[in-house]
Amino acid sequence: MTFYGFLGIGQFGGNITRKFEEAGYPCVVANSSLEDLATRNAKNKLHFRNGQGCHKNRKKSKALLKENLEILIDEVRSKMPSITTLFICASSAGGTGSGMLAAVAKILSRQLEINICIVTVLPDKSENFQSYANTVELFQEIEKLDCIGATFILDNSKNKDRMKINEIFFTHLDALLANENGGDYGCLDRTILYIMLIE
Ligand SMILES: Nc1nc2c(ncn2[C@@H]2O[C@H](COP(=O)(O)OP(=O)(O)OP(=O)(O)O)[C@@H](O)[C@H]2O)c(=O)[nH]1
């Protein structure tokens, strides 16, 4: 299971990675907000220096990344030394996670030479204009990336209970990653799974 690691950025990133960490996957949780970080019982927490939450401001997040880039790379490298795929998780609508997700994906894929998968979540209808503008900007950035593997897009309009969305995603992805070979319908070995995740 140490082949797969999780980096959660921002509130959604912290929340969605919780069950994966509990199941034994190595995990790093990063946020600009100390208050948000305090709500997550994580082994590896990183607070972005000088960060006080980005309040949906993607520019603020990008500025914080510049200041904290080396620390972030070192944290992922040292806490998850044996992974071959890293799932980077951040919402599209917020500031902290959305603002730096694409840049972090690009930089970590180059620096660590591992497969990067993105996990993000779309806002539901009740959310404000800024949330949608942030979402559009993030997807424009993701589209330009040529270095990433599979992208997982969750949708908050599909269920009122956000924690339920997190739980369903965990159940499905964990089943895939922890899959033991064999079964009545053939087998999915680690190489095939790796190919699925890098394409
Ligand atoms: N499904 C799901 N959605 C979440 C969760 N937490 C936050 N969201 C969604 O994420 C979006 C807000 O992004 P956050 O992750 O809170 O933002 P952030 O990255 O912390 O950025 P700032 O707080 O603006 O600095 C909204 O669309 C929320 O609905 C979660 O645990 N599950």
Ligand SMILES: [Mg+2]
């Ligand atoms: Mg936040």
